[in-house]
Structures are given as structure tokens and as C-alpha cells.
Amino acid sequence: MPHEGEATPRISKVQDRGWAWVVLVATVLVQALTLGFPSCVGVFFKDLQYDFRASNSETSWFPSIMTAVLHAGGCESILVERFGCRVTVMLGGLLSGVGMVASAFSKSISQLYITAGFITGLGSCFSFQAGVTVLGYYFIRRRALANALASTGVSIGLTLWPLISQYLLDEMGWRNTFLIFGGVMLNCCVCGAVMRPVPDKPPGPTLKSCPEQSREGACLSNGSTSCHEEPLHPSKRAACFQTLQKYLAFDIFCKNKGYQIYTIGVSWMVIGFVLPLIYLVPYATLNGVEEHKAALLISIIGFINIFMRPMAGLLSGLSIFTGRRIYLFSMAAMLSGLSNLICAISSEYSVLVFYCIVYSVSMSVIGALIFQVLMDVVEMDRFSSALGLFTILESITILIGPPLAGLLVDLLGHYRYVFYASSFFMISAALFMGLSFCTMEAKNKLKETNKPPPETPSKGKYTEVPTELDHDRNGPPTVVYVTSI
Template identity: 85%
Template sequence: MPQPGEALPRVSRVQDRGWAWVVLAATVLVQGLTLGFPSCIGVFFKDLQSDFQASNSETSWFPSIMTAVLHAGGPLCSILVERFGCRLTVMLGGLLSGVGMVASVFSRSISQLYLTAGFITGLGSCFSFQAGITVLGYYFIRRRALANAVASTGVSIGLTLWPLISQYLLDEMGWRNSFLIFGGLLLNCCVCGAVMRPIPLPPPASSSPSSSSPSAEGAPLSNGNPLQHKEQPHLSRSAACFQTLQKYLAFDIFCKNKGYQIYTIGVSWMVMGFVLPLIYLVPYAILNGVEERKAALLISIIGFINIFMRPMAGLLSGLNVFTGRRIYLFSAAVMLNGLSNLICAASAEYSILVLYCLIYSVSMSVVGALIFQVLMDVVEMNRFSSALGLFTILESITILIGPPLAGLLVDLTGHFSYVFYASSFFMVSAALFMGVSFCTMEAKNKLKGTQKPVPENPARDKYAEVPTEPESDKNGSPAAVYVTSI
């Protein structure tokens, strides 16, 4: 039976070295399999539409549901991680994803596809992705920022490979057999989850000898699944419900923190347009005479540039000149992303579409690298997890309704170009709203000439730079979950 003093060396031998790098490699693969997967749906858009005799709006609900559930399942994933740990949650997600895609092979209507490939696969992808990111916080302490940056490249690799694989499989065996193979590929998340084994944590340094001498069976595990739970005082049902909402959905922060309120509304509006090109670019190109494989290559170009640009964007945002100003860099990237859609709407020539992909991918990389970094700047780190829960829930609602509305626009007008005009409108208006609102808020604070009273939340009522480095780990858990979901 190990003594308390023996636990610390064991943890130091695991974190930031050795098996931690295997876990990081597994997380990269999980991100490529889950977050990168929805990018290939546009390849199947016309075939699904033809097979099910569905309109553009009806067909677009399928990728919308998948992407929305992938984001909205965050609070449920957090509960599973606390109860069962990251390892089992990732494996459960892989199982759900695979089962959802295999079940979709037997769909006889587009509505059945909403449930199987949309809801079930989306929920499984959410569990695998977010639990995989969470486990990095336990395996990496000193090199956590590096680990998160490397893990985010998995999304870009997935964006690059999924469309090419999808187009090849579609040409060779049709969409049903392709989905069957996808089910087998997504089951690899179970393999990745298996290597994310929990590690024992040392007792808190401040613990007294009498309170820090549990047996090995009672030592907490560093994947969010302690073997012993503290006894909670008896609470009424309403109080327990309120406490749960407060923990996972930060409505109090939304009401009191002006910066969080502006940013959440702005990003929720932004994503209505942000996801549209990834869904409609391939069918738009094919409709305008571009060969199918070349059309699928457009999404791969976006993913390939993201592999290099996303880490560079992260390094750029870390420069001292952007300290306290990341929101403006983010707003500028959103503005550029929105304006780039006008290029695509103006012409469907392949060379113009390639130029569009280059500009779109650069701005997309900056948006993806900063979206959660800015959120860390406007809320305290000890409330980041709950702020992230509400943030992703609201974001998922607009992700859900954006593509179907765009599909309805195509059905009414008969022109795919209106999708890109709509995307440009959402992106540009969101960029202006966030940039002007934060600028106005800072100007008001300067006119007051005083800082707000010392509060519980220093980010309240103004945009404030909040340290993103975690405090010394009291129980080995990460101070925040650094998520890269865009």
C-alpha cells in the first residue's frame, strides 16, 4: 500500500512526459475523427437529396443536428467525466458515433438520418472530443499550452482528409457503404480512449497527516473520477437543481458580466454564418460545373492551410501587443471571414474558389484559435467551465438553425450564391457588434476614471485580461478545459 509521500514522485513521472505523449497522440486522432468529420457531409449532400427526394432545407438539417449536438452536449459530457472519468467517456462516445453511422445505413427517410447520423453520432463525437481534451489537463501541467496547440491540429488534419476519403468512397461504393465504413473508423475513438488511463494524484499539500493518509483504493484519479466522493449536505430538489445549473450553465455570469454577455451573443450570431460554407461549398461548386473530386478538394485546401495557420494564430495572439486586445483581433478575423464569402458569391470559377478557400482558411484559423481564448479573457478561470457550458449551448442553437434557413433560401431563390451572401451578413454584423460594443464599454470605463469595486469577478462590466495560466493544482485537475470546437 503506497504511503501519501510516495504518490507525488509517481505523478511527476507521468505528467508532461512518457505516457502523456501517447495520450496527446490519441487526442489528436480523436479530434480529427470527431470535429473534422462534419466537414465531409457536403460531399454527400446532392446524393442524399436525390436519394430521399428532399429539399435543400430538409437535407441541411442532417449536418446541422450533428454539429449542434456536438457543441450542445458539453454539460452532459462534464457530468459523465465527473461520474465515470475521461477514459470511459471517450470510449462511450466512440461507441455511440460508430453505432450512429452504422444505423444510418438502414435509414429509409431523411428524418431517420436526423436521429442516427445526426443526433447519435453528434452526441458520441461530443463525448469523445470534450473528454479527450479534458484528459490533457491531467497529463500536462507545465506543457499544457503546447499540448492544447498540438491537439488542435487534429481538427485541421480531419478537415484535410475527410473530404478526400469521402469523395473516393462515394465514387466507389455509394453513400450507404461509405457511412458503414465511417462507423468503423469512428469506433477507433474507443481505442484512443483506452490509452487515456487515469493516473493517481498526490494528496493536497495543505492536508493534515490525519486527513491525508487514505489508502490507494481511496486516492483520487486524475481523469475526473474520484473513487471517494465528499458527502454533500442534504439539499431540497429545487436547491439541488439550481446548484447544478449554476455549476454547468453560468446564467449568473451572463446577467452580471457585460463582456461575457456581449461576446456570447456576438459569437452565437456569428456561427449562423460561419458553418455555412463548409456545408454548401461543395454542392455550390458541383452545381456550377466543377468536377466532384476537385470540389471535394476545396474543403481539403481549407483544412491543409489550417494545419499551419492555427498554431501561428495562437502564437500571434500571445504577443504582448495583443494583451487585453484579443477581442479586436478576433473581430477583425470574423470581419475578414465574412467579406471573403463575397468572393465566392461573385464567381464560381475554380480558380476563384481556390482563392476564396485561401482567404477563408486564414481567417478561419484565427477565429478557431481565439474563440475560447477570448472567452478565457472575459471570465474568471474558476468559472470558465460553467461559462463554457452556457456559451456552447447558445452557440449550438444558432448552429442548428443556420444551415436549414440557408437551405430554405436556396429553395426559394434557386441560387446557391445567396447562401454566401447570408454568411457574409451574419459574420460582418457579428464582427461590428462585438468590436463596437467592447470599444464603447472601454470608453465608458475610461470616462468614469475609476475601476469598478473589488468584486468576485474582475471581468465584470468590462473587458479585462484574465490570466489563463492555471493556479497550482490543488487536486491535480485542470483549472479550465481548453476547447477548440470550431
């Protein structure tokens, strides 16, 4: 096979070396521009509320729509398979830039929902998810390291966006600031341009995915292929079922108790998880803290995340936590909920700084483990479809959380109740996940003592699933680390 002999040397030159590190830097910037961006929304909260004469609930729909659409994958994976990571990242950057420029001319809060909320959120989703996906093709042996380094982009964005936003807001107002943000978001197109496809071995003649070997272009391992697997004559119903089965793992949700518990627990948890990032700045300014010092609070959270996320990832990799990461994750959620009580009790700036430190530590552990625990619970060959359903349910609860908190502020008249509500969701989710997995493990141990151990572990049992890929395989990865929180 002459094609194989030609492709293999090219792969060895780009994977885990050379241009792969350029792609990693581009991915760090993409995550800083996309995932870190919603952290600055709280800086504009009071100005938007004043200009549009909107209530807290109405104003909070803007960041909630943006964050929910940003975390909702699925459509992005279809674009990656059809057009590749490079085109998807660039399309996302274009949408994000257009959305922010259009939002600068919004005449009502409802128009802001569409422009900055949906369009910018959708573009950020495309760029972020595709940017993380391409790392799986450029890194094989150092994939874990690459994803850990890429996740620091989120922390960098959390650190810089609030400070830049507050400065620009004071100098030129929120509309001109959004215009500048539109131009900044277009840098995702530049980052996407360097994510060129990785050539892969063309499949052998026995595979059905390339019925025409003579077609122009080779199969590319970043999801952009010139050959597609096409069933002969599938019915529309069967094709729809196959699509849902591929991207939404309803069968796993019904059969795998661990996945079921974890998905419900995280979906409940994120209702309260995102609230401090949106309401911390308005809460501080309402209690007499200067606007620059209030914006600095979010930057403190991001700065600590830069160092704590890699440390949390290394800590969770210790052998003592093998099979017990869910409990470490539940403890971090519990700590986050308890820290919100500190913020609600006192609004003094020194207390708020202490709160940001504690909250950032818990946030780092949650962000580092949220998808690692999912890999432990679900078989790796079904992880991508399990991740699709997981992120969709997560984005739905993210969408409803901030508006409900805004309604609570409108009814009770103070932002401290938002932090009480956040504590309730975080603590209850932590108790639900921790106790449920503990009970499930106890039942499994009891069953094992009463009967011979099965040859293969039950799907409903929480087990440690190996995540290391075969180093000799150069094909597309089954799964990539996605760090969306």
C-alpha cells in the same frame, strides 16, 4: 501521510513527459475523427437529397443536428466527473460507430437525423470534449503547447475526410461509405483506451470530498473518483439550482457585460460560420466543377489550417495583443464575412481556390481565439460554467443555421444566396462585438477618470485574466483549452 508520498512520484513520471505524449497523439486522432468529420457531409449532400427526395432545407437538418450536438457540452462533463475521461471517450467512439452503421440502413431522411445526426453527434461530443479534458491532467507546464498541437487534429480531419469521402462515394455509394465510417469511428475507443487515469494526491482528512478515507481506490485527477462530495440533505430545488449554477453561468451572463456581448456575438456569428463548409461542395458542383475538385476545396481549407492555427495562437500571445484579442477576433470574423462575398460573386474554380485560402486564414484565427477571448472576459474560477452556457447557446444557433440556409436555396433557387447570408451574419457579428467592446472600454476609462480606481476590477469590464496555472499544483485543472471550431 504515506499516501501523499506515494502519489507524488507517480505524478512526476507521467505529467509533461512519457505517456503524456502518447495521450496527446490519441487526442489529435480523436479530434480528427470527431471535429473534422462534419466537413465531409457536403460531399454526400446531393446524393442524400436525390435518394430521399428531400429539399435543401430538409437535407441540411442532418449536418446541422450533428454539428450542434457535437458542440453542445454539459452532459459530457457529468460523465467525466462520474466515470472519467477514458470511459467517456470510449463510450463516445462506440456511439459514433453505431450511429454511422445505423445510418447506412436509414429508409428516410428523418431516420438519418436520429442516427447520423443525433447519435453520431452525441458520441463525437463525448469523445472530443473528454479527449481535450484529459490533456489538462497529463500536461501542466506544457499545457498550452499540448492544446495547440491537439487542435491540429481538426485541420487534419478537414483535409482528409472530404477526399476519402469522395473516393468511397464514387466506388461504393453513400450507404457502404457510411458503414466504413462506422468502423473508422470505433478507433475513438482505441484512442480512449490509452487515456488511463492520472493518480492524484488523496485529499487530507479535513476535506469533505472524501469522508471515508479507507474506501478502495484513490481519487483520480481525470474526473473519475471513488469519493464524491455529497451534501447532507439538500432539497431537490437547491440541488437543481446548484447544478445549473455549476454548468450554466446565468449569473455571469446577467452581471458581466463583456461575457454577455461576446456570447451573443459568437452565437449570432456561428449561424453563418458553418454554412460554407456544408454548401461549398454543392455550390461548386452545381456550377460545373468536377466532384473531386469540389471536394478538394474543403481539403485546401483544412490543409492551410494545419499551419495557420498554431501561427494564429502564437500571434495572439504577443504582448501587443494583450487585452485586445477581442478586436483581433472581430477582424477575423469580418474577413471571413467579406471572403464569402468573393465566393458568391464568381464560381470559377480559381476564384473558389482563392476564396478557400482567405476563408481558411480567417477560420484559423477564429478557431485559435474563440475560447482564449472567453478566458480573457470571464474570471478563471468560473470559466467552466461560463463555457457550458456559451457552448449551449452556440450549438442552438448552429442547429438553425443550415436549415434556414437550405430554405433560402429552396425559395430563391441558387446556392450563392447562402454565401450572402453567411456574409451578413459574420460581418454584423464582427461589428457588434468590436464596437460594443470599444464603447464599453471608453465608458470604463471615463469612469476611471472621474473616481479613484477600484481595488478589484469590475466584472463588467473587459480585462486580461491570467491563464497560467501554478506549476507547483498537481491537482485537477480549473480549465482546459477547448478548440471546438
